[in-house]
Amino acid sequence: MSELFLEDLNDPRLDVYRDLKRNNRTQESETFIAEGRFVVERLLASDYEVESVLVSDKKRHLFPEEHLPRAPLWVMPHPLMEELIGFNFHHGFLACGRRKVRVDIPSPTPGKPSLLLACPHIMDPDNLGTIMRLARAFGVDALLVGDQSTDPFSRRVIRVSMGNIFFLPIITSPDFVGLLSDLKEREGYQLVATVLDENADRLMDETRPERMALMFGNEADGLADTWLDLADRRITIPMDDGTDSLNVALSAGIFLYHYTRIAR
Numbered sequence: 308m309s310e311l312f313l314e315d316l317n318d319p320r321l322d323v324y325r326d327l328k329r330n331n332r333t334q335e336s337e338t339f340i341a342e343g344r345f346v347v348e349r350l351l352a353s354d355y356e357v358e359s360v361l362v363s364d365k366k367r368h369l370f371p372e373e374h375l376p377r378a379p380l381w382v383m384p385h386p387l388m389e390e391l392i393g394f395n396f397h398h399g400f401l402a403c404g405r406r407k408v409r410v411d412i413p414s415p416t417p418g419k420p421s422l423l424l425a426c427p428h429i430m431d432p433d434n435l436g437t438i439m440r441l442a443r444a445f446g447v448d449a450l451l452v453g454d455q456s457t458d459p460f461s462r463r464v465i466r467v468s469m470g471n472i473f474f475l476p477i478i479t480s481p482d483f484v485g486l487l488s489d490l491k492e493r494e495g496y497q498l499v500a501t502v503l504d505e506n507a508d509r510l511m512d513e514t515r516p517e518r519m520a521l522m523f524g525n526e527a528d529g530l531a532d533t534w535l536d537l538a539d540r541r542i543t544i545p546m547d548d549g550t551d552s553l554n555v556a557l558s559a560g561i562f563l564y565h566y567t568r569i570a571r
Contacts, residue, residue, distance in 0.1 A: 309379050309380070310375065310379075310380040310381075310382065311379070311380070311381050311382070312364075312381075312382050312383075313381050313382070313383050314383070314384065314387065316387060316390060316391055320359070320381070321361070321381075321391055323338065323340070323358070323359070323403045324340070324361055324391055324392055324401055324403070325391060325392070325393075326392070326393040327340060327392045327393060327394070327462065328392075328393050328394055329393065336406075337405060337406055338358065338403050338404065338405050338406065339403070339404050339405075339406060339460040339461075339462075339465065340401060340402070340403055340404075340462050340465075341401070341402045341403075341404060341462075341465050341466075341470065342396075342398060342400065342401050342402075342462060342465075342466055343398045343400055343466060344366065344369060344398060344399070344400040345469065345470060346400075346465060346466060346469060346470040347360060347400040347401065347402045347470075348371060348374070348470070349469070349470030349471070349473050349474070350402050350404050350470060350473055351371075351374040351377050351378070351402070352374075352473075353470075353473035353474060355404045355405065355407065355473055356404065356405040357377055357378035357402055357403070357404050357405075358378065358379075358403040358404065358405060359378055359379045359380075359381060359402065359403050360374075360377075360378050360379070360380050360381065360400070360401070360402045360403075361381045361382075361383065361388065361400075361401040361402070361403075362380065362381070362382050362383075362399060362400055362401075363382075363383060363384075363385040363388050363396075363399030363400075364382055364383065364384050364385060365385045365399055366398075366399030366400060367382050369399075369400075370400075378402070385399065406460060410476050410477060410478055410479075411476075411478075412448070412449045412451075412476065412478055412490075413448050413449060413476060415448070415494075415518060420515055420516070420517055420518070420519070421448050421496070421517070421518045421519070422445075422446070422447050422448055422515075422519055422520075422521070422566065422567065423447065423448055423449050423450075423451060423490070423496065423519070423520040423521070424438065424442055424447050424449075424450050424451065424520070424521050424523065424559070425451040425453075425483075425487060425498075425520050425521065425522045425523070426438065426450070426451065426452050426453060426456055426522075426523050427453035427455060427456065427483055427522070427524070427525075427530070427531070427533075427534055428453055428455040428456055428524065428525040428531070429452070429456045429457060429523065429525065429526070429555065430455075430456065430457055430525065430526060431457065431526055432457050432461055432463035432464045432467065433463070433467050433556070434526060434554070434555050434556045435452070435456065435457055435459060435464050435467075435468075436463065436464040436465070436466065436467025436468040436472075437467055437468075437556035437559075438450070438523070438555075438556050438559050439459075439464070439467075439468035439471050439472050439475055440467075440468050440469055440471050441556070441559050441560050441563055442471075442475055442559075442563070443471040443474055443475050444471075444563075445563040445564065445567045445568075446567055447475065447563070448476070449475070449476040449477075449478050450475055450476070450477055450478065451478045451479075451480075451483070451486065451487075451520070452477060452478065452479050453479075453480075453483040454479065454480070454481055454483065459472065459477050459479070460472070460477075484533060484537065487520065487522075487534075487537055488537065490520055491520075491537070491539070494518065495517075495518050496518040496519060496520045497516040497518060497519050497520070497539045497540065498520050498522060498537055498538045498539050498540075499516075499519055499520065499521050499522065499538065499539065499540045499541075499542055500522050500524075500530050500534060500535050500538035500540065500541045500542070501521060501522060501523050501524070501530070501542055501543070501544075501558060501559075501562060502524075502529060502530065502535070502541045502542070502543050503529060503543060503551075503552050504541060504543050505543070505545075507541040507542055507543040508540060508541065508542050508543070509542075509543060509545050510542050510543065510544050510545070510561070510562065510565055511545070511565070513542060513565065513566070513570055514570045515566045515567075515570045519566070521559075521562055521563075521566070522534055522538060523555050523558065523559055524555070525555075526554075526555055542562075544558060544561055544562075
């Protein structure tokens with residue numbers, strides 16, 4: 308692909324990067340923005356389509372030459388790049404990727420347990436991005452994200468995930484109830500609700516089912532009755548008196564460690 312040095316802020320090719328703070332791309336957009344050197348490198352190493360890469364002239368020497376054929380590389384003077392995107396940006400690396408039109412849940416490997424995460428209503432981008440990092444670290448097969456959740460391809464989520472999103476199947480569906488019901492009834496997945504309830508089964512007593520979808524609830528309200536009613540099991544992390552709850556991403560890490568490292 309071509310490498311060009313751009314100095315005209317009015318160049319229409321740069322529109323996708325213009326005023327990023329004010330023009331956050333929504334879930335309706337076909338593209339997304341990755342920022343930071345390592346996140347951009349992971350995007351380039353993935354199977355996502357990359358429309359362009361924008362690099363500060365101060366950081367050009369850090370761009371891996373093996374990725375040059377992957378997408379057009381545009382280099383800009385650093386002050387102009389900051390003026391273009393609308394904020395101070397010391398990372399110096401941006402890329403525009405294209406969302407996949409369709410992503411399917413991977414078919415379980417015979418003889419190997421399958422683990423999915425389901426997040427119907429995670430609102431905080433930091434939490435969703437952290438859950439993505441954890442999911443990849445602990446070998447989760449796919450992450451299911453409900454349409455009430457924050458956009459999984461927002462700049463913040465992608466950045467917090469450290470680009471791990473690009474190597475984890477992200478499944479979205481306007482009919483999240485139907486998606487989970489199909490997994491349960493047709494594919495034999497056990498739906499496990501993670502809850503704050505002293506009457507629920509204790510995590511430390513749990514073994515790992517052959518096929519399981521762990522459901523994590525909203526930061527403020529947990530899982531709504533819709534998801535609790537759909538669940539086969541309710542599991543809790545017992546805590547000492549005086550601790551009312553754990554952050555959802557922290558809880559996800561504890562559940563994943565248990566099910567993938569202890570209860571194999």
